[in-house]
Amino acid sequence: MEGNNNKSINMIQLAKELGLSISTVSKALGDSHEISASTKKRVFELAAKYNYKPNPFASNLRKKKGTQIAVIIPEIVNHFFALAVDGIGSVTMEKDYDTLIYLSNENPERERAILSHLENGMISGIIISVCSGRAGYTHFQEFYERTKLPIVFFDRVPDLLQFPKVITDNYQSSFDGTMRLLKSGSKNPLFVSPEEPLYTSLERRRGFQDAIRKFNLKFREDMLLELGEDAGVNYMVIKKILSSKKPPDAIFASTERNVITSYQVCKDLKIKIPQKIKILAFSNLRTATLLNPSLSTISQPAFEMGKEAASLLLKMIERKSYAAANDVIVLANEMTIRDSI
Amino acid sequence: MEGNNNKSINMIQLAKELGLSISTVSKALGDSHEISASTKKRVFELAAKYNYKPNPFASNLRKKKGTQIAVIIPEIVNHFFALAVDGIGSVTMEKDYDTLIYLSNENPERERAILSHLENGMISGIIISVCSGRAGYTHFQEFYERTKLPIVFFDRVPDLLQFPKVITDNYQSSFDGTMRLLKSGSKNPLFVSPEEPLYTSLERRRGFQDAIRKFNLKFREDMLLELGEDAGVNYMVIKKILSSKKPPDAIFASTERNVITSYQVCKDLKIKIPQKIKILAFSNLRTATLLNPSLSTISQPAFEMGKEAASLLLKMIERKSYAAANDVIVLANEMTIRDSI
């Protein structure tokens, strides 16, 4: 029984009060060239007076398109993704697009459900960082076939050639990082990555392996460690490895999450960094410099990646250059050596 | 010239193929009781076959309401807000609401612009953590008067009685934290907070002052330090204070940002924590335990706050209990003493 009366004014009322036709008002509001300056002025003024805002449902329905994009990411509680969302927001906001956010929580089923939900036509495009490779990538193809909506992948990208991507030079920076570890004396490094068969991780691993070989070290399978989702389990696994007879003398972590766990284990086992073990990680931790000891990182230009992805997507949406659809934008990572090496 | 033909099927086509009227199909899809089970089944099956999804623009226009809510926060690159968004997402997702995200970037003008944009009627409710108190809070009142849309404030809330809020026991935990510092020997603590006259900060400051007095220490105005936005400037200010003749022997930081700067200064000036200075902060830093030394924190239940805020908002939207509109939900903070004290 709430009085939700005084609901906003509409075009009809504006037109009536102005003694104009509704279509004239519509055109005036759209700043159409076929309306006289004086009429426009009158319309704008009355609209402002009533704080009139066109009903987006009606206008979107009529135009068969809106101004919302969806961002799908595995998690937001992660400095990298938070920065990326910030970057995305910086361009969508400027271009008057609204940003819907969906968290897949590293769950492929969620990701599919989100995609399916988005097939209703509410949005004009998608920016996504995928959550896993295990379930395959067919849902992206299918989504695209059905909706023909522009999609831009970033960071964690599937290996689908037909889609535009924004990534970093994962192979090269991993190679460089590994070389750096080896040059500082590591003979037995351990590369820690998530078990998902993600393009990003695979590229980093490839860089690691190639550096090992390039350095004329013998590559062994047990130089690679794959970790799952469960932080508790991961902790135990790392602890076991670091307590073994021939523990690694360096850890190169492919993700922020893994390096935090590694630090924790070293702290608990009182293993000195970098004396006993050197640590390097792909990470955007803001507090890298304050850790004990300060952490050497390869950080991704997350904000920039978000910006690039959003710019590309909006360009595609506005068809200014749909040809850009197969672009792969590669940005450079930045390695910062601190006390952990 | 892109062929954007095969655009999604609509109800009319479904109805035609089923030999039913469009209104019957609509009701069937809405699981209306006035439609026979057998008809519903046929409708659902065909809809599923064509992967039919009702056009939300049309349906929202007709129903004069949608299923989107807006979240307005000062920043997303902050563990607290990221967690809160995660919490919000956990409930909106479950209830099939879509979440629009807007970053005010600590800019009151942006905040107003966002609010103004949202007056177009696109959303059904707002969850917000305000960005500043300097510009006053009249825009919230006005927004509400004009739209009558439900609004829930969380954490950084204005002092407007008529709105529901989700906050933490800022006064009490600040009081307790200060007592803790004093009991461990601090005689000259410094309370660092942002210069914004935010309710949250003011409560914390009040807790600090009361604890000082309760401990029979003389309160001096210079025990309070207000910092602005510019990290570089803040660094210099703190550095100057810590280099002074009679530097504080404890820092109690009201925000995560300020404590990071403080740590940095101590590190650069080689001031030993906690021997020379004790540090405590309101913070949700994930890496608190890994800092050098590990940081003592009062952390807010950010995820829970997001959840509570979203649940409350959806309840208000669905009018299940519009009476809850003046609720103030107060959650408890958690103090964790680590090596910095």
Place this chain on the structure above:
DNA sequence: GTGAAAGCGCTAACAG
């Protein structure tokens, strides 16, 4: 239990 019809508020031909 099903259908006909009237719009929700707006845009875009098409006329004038």
Place this chain on the structure above:
DNA sequence: CTGTTAGCGCTTTCAC
């Protein structure tokens, strides 16, 4: 330069 008109795809009385 302005107005008339026909919907966009859906929901909801109101008939039957």
